Amino acid sequence: MDDRGGLLCIFGATGDLAAKKIFPALRQWSDDALPMRRIWCLGRRSLDTAQYIDFIETRGNIRLGQSLRERIRYHQLEFGDAAAYQSLANRIHEQGFDQDARRLFFLAVKPEAFVPIALQLHGAKLLANGHPEHRLMLEKPFGGNLQSAVAIQQRLMDLVSEEQLYRIDHYLGKEMIRNVLTIRFGNRIFSESWHGGAIDRIEVTSIETTGVEERLDYYDQAGAINDMVQSHLLQMVALVAMAAPDDLGPDSIRQAKIDILNHLRPDPEAKQVIGQYAGYGDQMPGSATETAVEAWLRIDTPQWAGTRFIVRTGKKLAEKRTEIRLHYRPTQLCVSCSETIEARANQLVIEVFPHEGVQLQFNSKTPGYKYEIEQVMAEYCHSCRMIGNKPEAYVKLLQDAWEGDKTLFASFAELQAQWRIADAIRAAARQGDLVIYAPGAPAIISSGGQSC
Numbered sequence: 056m057d058d059r060g061g062l063l064c065i066f067g068a069t070g071d072l073a074a075k076k077i078f079p080a081l082r083q084w085s086d087d088a089l090p091m092r093r094i095w096c097l098g099r100r101s102l103d104t105a106q107y108i109d110f111i112e113t114r115g116n117i118r119l120g121q122s123l124r125e126r127i128r129y130h131q132l133e134f135g136d137a138a139a140y141q142s143l144a145n146r147i148h149e150q151g152f153d154q155d156a157r158r159l160f161f162l163a164v165k166p167e168a169f170v171p172i173a174l175q176l177h178g179a180k181l182l183a184n185g186h187p188e189h190r191l192m193l194e195k196p197f198g199g200n201l202q203s204a205v206a207i208q209q210r211l212m213d214l215v216s217e218e219q220l221y222r223i224d225h226y227l228g229k230e231m232i233r234n235v236l237t238i239r240f241g242n243r244i245f246s247e248s249w250h251g252g253a254i255d256r257i258e259v260t261s262i263e264t265t266g267v268e269e270r271l272d273y274y275d276q277a278g279a280i281n282d283m284v285q286s287h288l289l290q291m292v293a294l295v296a297m298a299a300p301d302d303l304g305p306d307s308i309r310q311a312k313i314d315i316l317n318h319l320r321p322d323p324e325a326k327q328v329i330g331q332y333a334g335y336g337d338q339m340p341g342s343a344t345e346t347a348v349e350a351w352l353r354i355d356t357p358q359w360a361g362t363r364f365i366v367r368t369g370k371k372l373a374e375k376r377t378e379i380r381l382h383y384r385p386t387q388l389c390v391s392c393s394e395t396i397e398a399r400a401n402q403l404v405i406e407v408f409p410h411e412g413v414q415l416q417f418n419s420k421t422p423g424y425k426y427e428i429e430q431v432m433a434e435y436c437h438s439c440r441m442i443g444n445k446p447e448a449y450v451k452l453l454q455d456a457w458e459g460d461k462t463l464f465a466s467f468a469e470l471q472a473q474w475r476i477a478d479a480i481r482a483a484a485r486q487g488d489l490v491i492y493a494p495g496a497p498a499i500i501s502s503g504g505q506s507c
């Protein structure tokens with residue numbers, strides 16, 4: 056089939072995600088020739104195509120190249136308006152698109168809109184059940200809790216097959232997150248000590264300096280647990296804790312993640328802490344939505360006995376940083392060491408942002424005649440080795456969905472496990488107080504005596 060006949064349809068095309076992530080990704084992808092012939096942008100605002108392009112360029116602070124601009128068409132549409140879908144179908148068919156050509160519908164909208172949009176697409180014969188070239192790409196979060204996720208999935212399954220669904224978690228497209236399995240399983244020095252006997256705790260952190268900004272409506276319903284923990288952070292925990300997959304195919308990797316997620320639970324001996332930045336309440340008076348979380352988890356498998364997993368995220372904190380940090384248990388240099396030659400615990404850091412690379416902190420003798428121990432650092436800079444465009448997560452995910460590669464997309468079974476954990480964290484956290492923190496506060500919310 057000639058891919059050049061394909062279509063990309065973006066729902067939520069006037070939203071923040073389209074301007075800040077999807078169009079920058081398409082612009083980067085267009086440098087090596089976009090495979091789709093037309094990009095239909097669908098939103099509620101009354102705009103023509105030229106006005107839409109201006110809107111995206113201004114809001115996204117980008118300049119779209121000629122080949123990308125030529126592919127874009129804007130179509131005004133309310134999600135539930137059958138006539139607007141019919142006129143979209145007419146406009147698409149007028150341009151001679153084949154019913155069997157590839158069509159990727161990117162739903163950058165709230166989860167409540169997934170089923171209404173799929174229903175209308177189906178009704179307008181734009182989306183055929185079971186057609187492998189008709190694909191739905193769904194932004195996270197998939198639901199608001201386990202129950203609503205199951206309800207959405209059941210209703211979608213009346214309209215499409217699981218094979219047609221591509222559930223996005225854009226963290227899975229990030230370079231260093233794609234590198235976790237290689238670092239773990241491709242290196243005996245790490246794989247042999249990747250267990251609770253050697254590792255005291257693993258911290259998975261993704262914090263940022265920005266606030267909720269234009270996404271208040273969505274965010275106030277979601278909160279940090281659904282926005283970040285349920286998806287990105289739990290996927291990172293799964294990658295860092297899973298057993299070696301049978302092979303590197305999507306099914307084996309997903310199965311290994313599901314197996315470990317099924318053993319993950321909030322630590323009953325620790326507090327789950329949620330916070331809200333001061334000033335959020337001025338935008339949403341009376342809201343108890345959390346903008347930051349620190350959750351302490353355990354995995355009840357023999358491999359992870361004794362290891363604490365700590366996941367942290369928050370808006371309006373002091374820095375933007377994403378990383379996975381392993382704290383090894385301290386070791387003894389000699390059988391009856393004196394305190395003066397105590398070796399400090401090693402740390403291994405997989406850095407995702409702002410640096411992309413790996414840091415290993417280990418002990419060394421200080422240079423010179425005296426004998427003293429100091430902690431030193433070996434650093435690998437992954438991004439330093441990239442020439443040209445830096446790989447961006449949304450480019451990778453769009454390309455994979457276009458090609459039908461599901462490796463970096465979450466299965467429903469994974470999501471169910473993630474929702475079970477997120478729901479349990481939320482229930483435990485709500486037993487405590489909502490901590491109000493000052494914007495720009497140190498990255499980590501104090502969790503009351505559970506020091507790292």
Ligand code: BG6
Binds near residue numbers: 261263282283377408
């Ligand atoms: C998104 C969340 O999934 O991830 C946002 O909805 C968050 O609230 C963003 O800001 C962070 O992504 P990144 O790639 O900037 O770390």
